[in-house]
Ligand SMILES: [Fe+2]
């Protein structure tokens with residue numbers, strides 16, 4: 001029972017967000033991976049605290065960036081994405097057996113960077129006089145995790161390469177909003193996040209291509225099929241082409257965006 005993959009279940013199940021981030025950071029990458037171990041799926045989803053209240057994303061209204069509350073709401077919404085990202089990375093580690101060891105250590109490392117992102121944003125939020133849980137949030141990311149839990153190709157094809165890649169596109173605009181309103185500390189946190197998120201999308205691209213090669217599939221046409229089959233969100237411009245190139249998208253994939 002002491003493999004890296006089975007150890008990933010404890011932070012995944014942890015309901016307290018701060019303890020979840022701490023337990024993720026404490027995962028020991030020197031444990032044997034246990035790549036072929038079949039782990040029984042828990043009956044529930046990942047551990048979540050009673051707050052924030054989850055509402056349909058259409059019910060979330062932004063407030064003016066001129067107010068501390070408006071800026072805190074924006075920081076809170078990013079912290080919420082990072083908390084979901086911890087669970088998404090851990091979920092890939094424990095749920096899907098039979099990949100090379102490097103796949104699992106990549107995804108534990110990603111979970112640890114997400115835990116760092118969450119902690120940086122949550123600490124910043126506390127400095128603004130708020131805390132994680134104070135505003136409503138949506139469950140869009142976890143919904144996509146649920147939909148793709150039966151197939152690793154779909155999970156990797158869609159979550160890092162579509163949802164996280166969308167984060168690369170959104171980052172410059174979000175940073176500009178906060179920095180224009182005078183929140184330079186948030187701007188610095190977003191710089192750290194963007195740099196590391198490029199690495200997460202790059203890992204997604206690497207392992208997506210590995211899975212396509214193993215199944216004899218064409219990465220580009222397969223992606224279009226996955227997007228349709230799983231009803232993934234439609235990507236809209238502006239695209240962060242520079243970050244997408246750094247994350248290893250090929251020119252044909254970038255061209256297919258527009
Ligand atoms: Fe992140």
Ligand SMILES: [Fe+2]
Nearest residue numbers: 085164197200
């Ligand atoms: Fe990420």
